[in-house]
Amino acid sequence: MSNELITKGKQAKSVSRKLSLLSSQQKNDGLTAVAEALVERENEILEANKKDLKNAKEKGITGALYDRLTLTHDRIVGIAEGLRTLINLEDPIGEVLWMKKRPNGLNLGQKRVPLGVIGIIYEARPNVTVDAFGLCFKTGNAVILRGGSEAIYANTKIVEVIQHALESVELPSNAVQLLEDTSRETATKMMQLNEYIDVLIPRGGAGLIQAVVNNSTIPVIETGVGNCHVYIDSDADINMAINVAYNAKTQRPGVCNSCESILIHKEVLDQVVPPLINKLKEKDVEIRGDEAIKKYSDTIIDASEEDWGTEYLDYIVSMKSVDSLEEAINHIDQYGTKHSEAIITNNYEKSNRFLEEVDAAAVYVNASTRFTDGFEFGFGAEIGISTQKLHARGPMGLKELTTTKYIVYGNGQIK
Amino acid sequence: MSNELITKGKQAKSVSRKLSLLSSQQKNDGLTAVAEALVERENEILEANKKDLKNAKEKGITGALYDRLTLTHDRIVGIAEGLRTLINLEDPIGEVLWMKKRPNGLNLGQKRVPLGVIGIIYEARPNVTVDAFGLCFKTGNAVILRGGSEAIYANTKIVEVIQHALESVELPSNAVQLLEDTSRETATKMMQLNEYIDVLIPRGGAGLIQAVVNNSTIPVIETGVGNCHVYIDSDADINMAINVAYNAKTQRPGVCNSCESILIHKEVLDQVVPPLINKLKEKDVEIRGDEAIKKYSDTIIDASEEDWGTEYLDYIVSMKSVDSLEEAINHIDQYGTKHSEAIITNNYEKSNRFLEEVDAAAVYVNASTRFTDGFEFGFGAEIGISTQKLHARGPMGLKELTTTKYIVYGNGQIK
Numbered sequence: 001m002s003n004e005l006i007t008k009g010k011q012a013k014s015v016s017r018k019l020s021l022l023s024s025q026q027k028n029d030g031l032t033a034v035a036e037a038l039v040e041r042e043n044e045i046l047e048a049n050k051k052d053l054k055n056a057k058e059k060g061i062t063g064a065l066y067d068r069l070t071l072t073h074d075r076i077v078g079i080a081e082g083l084r085t086l087i088n089l090e091d092p093i094g095e096v097l098w099m100k101k102r103p104n105g106l107n108l109g110q111k112r113v114p115l116g117v118i119g120i121i122y123e124a125r126p127n128v129t130v131d132a133f134g135l136c137f138k139t140g141n142a143v144i145l146r147g148g149s150e151a152i153y154a155n156t157k158i159v160e161v162i163q164h165a166l167e168s169v170e171l172p173s174n175a176v177q178l179l180e181d182t183s184r185e186t187a188t189k190m191m192q193l194n195e196y197i198d199v200l201i202p203r204g205g206a207g208l209i210q211a212v213v214n215n216s217t218i219p220v221i222e223t224g225v226g227n228c229h230v231y232i233d234s235d236a237d238i239n240m241a242i243n244v245a246y247n248a249k250t251q252r253p254g255v256c257n258s259c260e261s262i263l264i265h266k267e268v269l270d271q272v273v274p275p276l277i278n279k280l281k282e283k284d285v286e287i288r289g290d291e292a293i294k295k296y297s298d299t300i301i302d303a304s305e306e307d308w309g310t311e312y313l314d315y316i317v318s319m320k321s322v323d324s325l326e327e328a329i330n331h332i333d334q335y336g337t338k339h340s341e342a343i344i345t346n347n348y349e350k351s352n353r354f355l356e357e358v359d360a361a362a363v364y365v366n367a368s369t370r371f372t373d374g375f376e377f378g379f380g381a382e383i384g385i386s387t388q389k390l391h392a393r394g395p396m397g398l399k400e401l402t403t404t405k406y407i408v409y410g411n412g413q414i415k
Numbered sequence: 416m417s418n419e420l421i422t423k424g425k426q427a428k429s430v431s432r433k434l435s436l437l438s439s440q441q442k443n444d445g446l447t448a449v450a451e452a453l454v455e456r457e458n459e460i461l462e463a464n465k466k467d468l469k470n471a472k473e474k475g476i477t478g479a480l481y482d483r484l485t486l487t488h489d490r491i492v493g494i495a496e497g498l499r500t501l502i503n504l505e506d507p508i509g510e511v512l513w514m515k516k517r518p519n520g521l522n523l524g525q526k527r528v529p530l531g532v533i534g535i536i537y538e539a540r541p542n543v544t545v546d547a548f549g550l551c552f553k554t555g556n557a558v559i560l561r562g563g564s565e566a567i568y569a570n571t572k573i574v575e576v577i578q579h580a581l582e583s584v585e586l587p588s589n590a591v592q593l594l595e596d597t598s599r600e601t602a603t604k605m606m607q608l609n610e611y612i613d614v615l616i617p618r619g620g621a622g623l624i625q626a627v628v629n630n631s632t633i634p635v636i637e638t639g640v641g642n643c644h645v646y647i648d649s650d651a652d653i654n655m656a657i658n659v660a661y662n663a664k665t666q667r668p669g670v671c672n673s674c675e676s677i678l679i680h681k682e683v684l685d686q687v688v689p690p691l692i693n694k695l696k697e698k699d700v701e702i703r704g705d706e707a708i709k710k711y712s713d714t715i716i717d718a719s720e721e722d723w724g725t726e727y728l729d730y731i732v733s734m735k736s737v738d739s740l741e742e743a744i745n746h747i748d749q750y751g752t753k754h755s756e757a758i759i760t761n762n763y764e765k766s767n768r769f770l771e772e773v774d775a776a777a778v779y780v781n782a783s784t785r786f787t788d789g790f791e792f793g794f795g796a797e798i799g800i801s802t803q804k805l806h807a808r809g810p811m812g813l814k815e816l817t818t819t820k821y822i823v824y825g826n827g828q829i830k
Contacts, residue, residue, distance in 0.1 A: 219805040240827040247829035355822050367825025389818040390634040391806040403804040407770050410782025412655040414662035
């Protein structure tokens with residue numbers, strides 16, 4: 001196994017014990033120092049980023065990927081601001097969730113503690129480097145980052161800035177470490193570094209997440225893939241239905257909580273489909289529909305079986321007529337990714353059935369799926385959106401980066 | 416992939432939706448019917464068990480393993496009683512943990528729901544078959560069981576009895592299914608059945624658990640291995656220290672929360688070691704010590720490096736002198752399995768440091784590690800003891816077999 005991995009793994013494990021004992025004040029001082037340093041040393045970071053951008057151009061990287069890789073003055077200020085917002089959030093570490101006296105006199109409590117060492121594997125977004133550090137540091141965790149090779153210059157510089165800033169306020173710089181070796185082989189080995197890493201969080205596209213799930217022997221928090229539906233029921237308020245479906249699809253199509261598929265009860269097709277098509281055309285949304293939907297416009301493309309299961313992350317939507325709530329729920333069960341699902345209805349019974357029977361991280365009645373987000377949910381921060389069921393489900397804030405331990409006060413109890 | 420796995424996986428997934436909607440009354444009726452049927456059909460179960468026992472003898476299985484495989488009238492009555500205790504426990508499903516109104520008028524709540532389909536891989540203990548069914552059924556989960564080949568006759572019969580009893584009260588019999596194919600290959604394939612199984616829980620020895628952790632692509636709840644320490648501080652009440660160490664080691668040495676290693680501050684060696692050795696000799700406990708310990712008796716064997724990391728699960732204990740609390744904590748950090756750790760001290764500062772700095776599922780002051788147990792902790796049930804940090808840590812009761820989903824009530828909110 002690579003020396004770098006083992007060295008950094010050991011250092012992370014060793015420093016995690018120190019981090020777990022830091023006071024909230026110390027952690028906030030660290031965040032402040034880092035936020036200030038990022039802005040002060042902006043030019044160095046932008047210089048490093050230029051090298052990444054030059055390499056990216058040579059590799060033919062363009063469009064959204066190039067944009068995500070790009071740092072600017074405004075973006076660095078925004079990243080530093082993001083760190084500062086963490087300062088005002090309550091530190092979850094040390095909270096005793098409950099304590100009770102057992103019949104034998106033992107005082108038994110459950111206390112919130114850091115996870116220990118968190119590994120984060122992500123793609124070409126240098127802002128994640130700061131973000132992930134901030135969330136892990138605030139929660140007393142050490143973090144090992146493995147970013148994409150495309151961002152290696154910016155990431156290396158940013159981590160150097162963070163480490164230096166932590167040292168300047170006498171905090172352990174190894175709280176954050178970046179893997180310099182960005183090979184796929186080393187990433188795979190990192191996924192099996194159970195001795196030093198407690199939890200692995202992949203942040204990126206479906207391919208990256210799948211690779212981590214398949215290869216990791218470390219517990220993983222799976223994030224992100226969202227094939228989200230809006231189901232427009234026969235008892236829907238038609239205007240509301242059109243507004244919500246339009247918003248869920250077009251307000252920001254590139255994110256996981258955007259709508260990819262609209263299901264419409266057959267009884268309201270005439271009322272819903274024509275105005276909805278018109279509205280979606282305002283933003284040039286490509287519509288792929290079944291036979292019933294296609295009747296409403298020549299511009300609608302045939303939806304294939306594959307379409308129902310596709311997360312477009314683009315100005316494309318699939319649209320399907322359904323005979324009943326039952327069919328809508330079954331369709332979601334078959335093709336959904338258990339992320340965010342919405343029903344539009346004024347029917348009490350059907351709204352309850354949808355909330356009960358749809359198996360997803362977030363289930364909505366009469367609202368856009370776009371609200372599934374740590375900030376919208378009031379957590380003040382977000383490390384990602386879990387689409388699995390263990391540990392955390394839905395938007396993950398600071399609490400989701402913690403675990404608990406039982407603390408037991410006795411006076412000689414034996415069994 | 417084996418047809419059996421896919422068929423049973425599909426059936427489990429399909430039935431899990433129905434199970435999630437059952438009322439507590441329906442689930443309790445099912446548990447009652449199964450408890451009664453197990454006792455009524457005791458003879459059939461004992462007959463099946465006899466075949467397993469005959470095979471076991473032929474294979475040369477003896478001792479504790481043979482004992483665990485053996486069913487008797489009393490054991491079946493006990494197993495049925497265990498199911499009945501679940502009836503009185505509060506059903507965790509449907510509880511809304513919190514609900515709040517967001518600034519935009521959305522009512523956002525977090526609701527407890529079943530995990531879905533749970534896979535349990537275990538060894539030759541037919542009682543686990545009933546136990547696992549009961550806990551999963553009470554929490555609205557479907558379960559796929561893969562028991563050891565040694566218990567296949569008893570397990571097959573028990574599952575038949577459970578399924579028949581569920582049908583008799585019009586509940587879905589596929590709530591529990593047993594894999595008839597007990598090959599290692601099929602077990603490995605089961606660990607990768609992500610499409611149908613939401614969570615995998617191994618119950619058994621270290622080898623089984625390691626195999627599941629290494630091979631599973633499904634999220635795993637790791638259970639059980641416990642290399643637990645009792646640290647006797649220089650400020651300990653000497654009598655209490657001896658009683659607790661003796662109890663933690665000898666009250667039931669074969670379980671994961673028993674003590675495997677006793678650490679003693681050098682300043683109290685003279686007071687602690689001679690009486691502790693005498694007491695341990697009452698139960699013929701073999702002591703493996705370092706140089707400082709060995710001075711107290713010729714019967715003490717040299718402890719090797721390997722001893723510090725060994726979970727004996729037997730009447731054997733390792734014993735070590737330490738110079739400080741710091742050294743004790745470092746030793747536990749290096750050799751412990753993050754299960755249960757205890758300090759015996761009357762020193763305020765040192766008790767707090769131990770509670771804060773020792774990273775384990777349960778940390779004790781002045782009490783035996785033997786209390787780490789779902790029943791002792793007041794959960795009324797236990798599916799195992801998690802030694803990992805995600806989802807559940809420490810004894811797992813009914814709540815640990817659930818997840819949550821966010822439910823969101825809107826009136827047309829868009830972003």
